[in-house]
Amino acid sequence: xxxxxxxxxxxxxxxxxxxGFESGELQLLLVKHAEGxxxxxxxLPGGWIKYNESxxxxxxxxxxxxxxxxxxxxxxxxxxxxxxxxxxxxxxxVAYYSLVKPKDYDIIPGFTASDAKWFKVNSIPAxxxxxxxxxxxxxxxxxxxxxxxxxxxxxxxxxxxxxxxQELYESILHTKLxxxxxxxxxxxxxxxxxxxxxxxxxxxxxxxxxxxxxxxYDQLAEKGFTFEF
Amino acid sequence: xxxxxxxxxxxxxxxxxxxGFESGELQLLLVKHAEGxxxxxxxLPGGWIKYNESxxxxxxxxxxxxxxxxxxxxxxxxxxxxxxxxxxxxxxxVAYYSLVKPKDYDIIPGFTASDAKWFKVNSIPAxxxxxxxxxxxxxxxxxxxxxxxxxxxxxxxxxxxxxxxQELYESILHTKLxxxxxxxxxxxxxxxxxxxxxxxxxxxxxxxxxxxxxxxYDQLAEKGFTFEF
DNA sequence: TTTTGTTATAGTCATTTTGACCACAAGATA
DNA sequence: TATCTTGTGGTCAAAATGACTATAACAAAA
Numbered sequence: 001x002x003x004x005x006x007x008x009x010x011x012x013x014x015x016x017x018x019x020g021f022e023s024g025e026l027q028l029l030l031v032k033h034a035e036g037x038x039x040x041x042x043x044l045p046g047g048w049i050k051y052n053e054s055x056x057x058x059x060x061x062x063x064x065x066x067x068x069x070x071x072x073x074x075x076x077x078x079x080x081x082x083x084x085x086x087x088x089x090x091x092x093x094v095a096y097y098s099l100v101k102p103k104d105y106d107i108i109p110g111f112t113a114s115d116a117k118w119f120k121v122n123s124i125p126a127x128x129x130x131x132x133x134x135x136x137x138x139x140x141x142x143x144x145x146x147x148x149x150x151x152x153x154x155x156x157x158x159x160x161x162x163x164x165x166q167e168l169y170e171s172i173l174h175t176k177l178x179x180x181x182x183x184x185x186x187x188x189x190x191x192x193x194x195x196x197x198x199x200x201x202x203x204x205x206x207x208x209x210x211x212x213x214x215x216x217y218d219q220l221a222e223k224g225f226t227f228e229f
Numbered sequence: 230x231x232x233x234x235x236x237x238x239x240x241x242x243x244x245x246x247x248x249g250f251e252s253g254e255l256q257l258l259l260v261k262h263a264e265g266x267x268x269x270x271x272x273l274p275g276g277w278i279k280y281n282e283s284x285x286x287x288x289x290x291x292x293x294x295x296x297x298x299x300x301x302x303x304x305x306x307x308x309x310x311x312x313x314x315x316x317x318x319x320x321x322x323v324a325y326y327s328l329v330k331p332k333d334y335d336i337i338p339g340f341t342a343s344d345a346k347w348f349k350v351n352s353i354p355a356x357x358x359x360x361x362x363x364x365x366x367x368x369x370x371x372x373x374x375x376x377x378x379x380x381x382x383x384x385x386x387x388x389x390x391x392x393x394x395q396e397l398y399e400s401i402l403h404t405k406l407x408x409x410x411x412x413x414x415x416x417x418x419x420x421x422x423x424x425x426x427x428x429x430x431x432x433x434x435x436x437x438x439x440x441x442x443x444x445x446y447d448q449l450a451e452k453g454f455t456f457e458f
Numbered sequence: 459t460t461t462t463g464t465t466a467t468a469g470t471c472a473t474t475t476t477g478a479c480c481a482c483a484a485g486a487t488a
Numbered sequence: 489t490a491t492c493t494t495g496t497g498g499t500c501a502a503a504a505t506g507a508c509t510a511t512a513a514c515a516a517a518a
Contacts, residue, residue, distance in 0.1 A: 011238070012321060051319060055310035079308040079323045081284035090280060092241060092321070094308045148377060163465075180467075181506065188504090204464045205513035228457070392494080409496075410477065417475090433493040434484040 008048035013093040014059045015046035017138040020102035021155040024167045026121040027102060031066050031113035038128035059096040067116045068108030072098045077138060085130040095134050099154040146172045147228055150191060153212050159195050161207040191216055237277035242322040243288045244275035246367040249331035250384040253396045255350040256331060260295050260342035267357035288325040296345045297337030301327045306367060314359040324363050328383040375401045376457055379420055382441050388424050390436035420445055
């Protein structure tokens with residue numbers, strides 16, 4: 001079974017949770033299976049690991065092959081290994097996640113996917129296997145993480161307004177936050193750099209645009225800083 | 230290969246990080262391999278998953294068989310799947326961790342372990358495979374987690390002093406904390422219940438003993454509370 | 459041109475939390 | 489009795505928080 005290096009291991013798979021943020025809502029990238037036992041159903045982008053690739057390598061390959069998404073930062077969530085999670089035989093899957101800006105990527109379904117598109121996190125269809133369970137895990141992971149690390153980095157466009165940032169937090173935390181207080185708190189963290197630019201084409205007072213300062217973030221991250229909301 | 234349900238899967242393993250806290254220091258439970266390619270070396274308690282058991286089940290079985298430790302809460306950390314992590318063939322391992330009170334457990338080496346004992350985290354020997362890497366991951370995970378959840382629960386004896394609690398935090402966070410401030414902060418969280426008892430056999434003023442209030446903790450945990458130090 | 463609607467942004471204020479301390483208490487030991 | 493060690497109660501200024509109020513911009517409607 002392990003004789004040919006490039007052969008797949010049919011008991012080890014990868015599944016990806018690709019989160020995006022657009023029009024004030026958290027989104028998830030799903031693919032429609034083109035073959036296999038869940039043909040024509042929407043599910044997490046996933047596939048078999050090959051004998052000669054590491055978990056990370058497999059995750060990047062599979063995500064790219066199925067959705068066209070590449071050059072993202074994938075992070076492992078954890079393994080899911082319940083006996084009955086896959087109906088045919090015992091399959092262990094390792095879940096990865098990423099946070100991206102949907103607009104930065106052309107979604108190109110391919111490989112074992114006949115289609116691929118963004119779904120609002122609040123209206124995800126019932127997926128095959130334990131994919132909904134994996135999503136739930138990912139969502140609570142995200143909810144937890146957003147409280148302690150400035151993950152907004154990857155979800156917002158290069159330049160963003162404070163309201164967009166706040167909406168991102170509200171959408172992940174599932175709460176309303178006070179605008180002036182949110183603004184004050186975030187600005188005091190020194191992570192935001194005001195661009196010399198304002199919002200355009202809005203039917204109200206244009207907001208200041210900001211961007212994240214990666215350097216300052218890295219400095220802070222090294223000292224192990226955290227923040228709460 | 231998958232024909233006999235009770236057969237092991239020789240490409241899937243479990244490794245456990247069992248942390249303990251004693252005499253002011255963080256400890257880790259290791260076993261000495263009795264067989265295999267790393268015979269006589271100290272390593273994380275670990276073993277092969279069987280075809281008919283889930284990851285969690287395998288973790289409990291293996292930990293118990295090798296060290297005698299049972300009735301603990303094991304939590305999955307993540308999977309480690311680098312191609313070269315195991316010299317003979319490709320093996321994916323799923324790491325689990327637990328926090329326990331060493332005194333609560335009789336360490337009984339067994340199965341593939343010829344010996345088992347606690348090591349101070351600061352003097353862990355070089356271990357085979359990627360076990361040191363797994364430990365590093367576990368330590369930073371712990372460091373991060375201790376800042377946001379009251380994990381002390383499982384590491385301290387039933388009744389403990391505030392100084393013991395503080396030493397636990399200092400030992401995980403690798404810093405010194407101010408005594409009166411630590412005390413004030415922790416007491417205000419309402420998580421500690423004073424026992425009507427004092428420390429005994431100490432060569433100085435005896436400290437009040439406290440215990441955790443699990444109910445209050447659960448209430449707080451549900452609301453998603455966090456704390457910082 | 460004025461009004462209206464909508465979001466941006468500045469600021470107030472009482473309360474709570476923090477960090478850095480000091481000082482005394484309790485008890486064992488020299 | 490003096491001294492040492494750790495426990496525990498407290499102060500105090502500074503900073504952070506949460507709940508608001510008020511004003512600024514500016515597009516669109518009246």
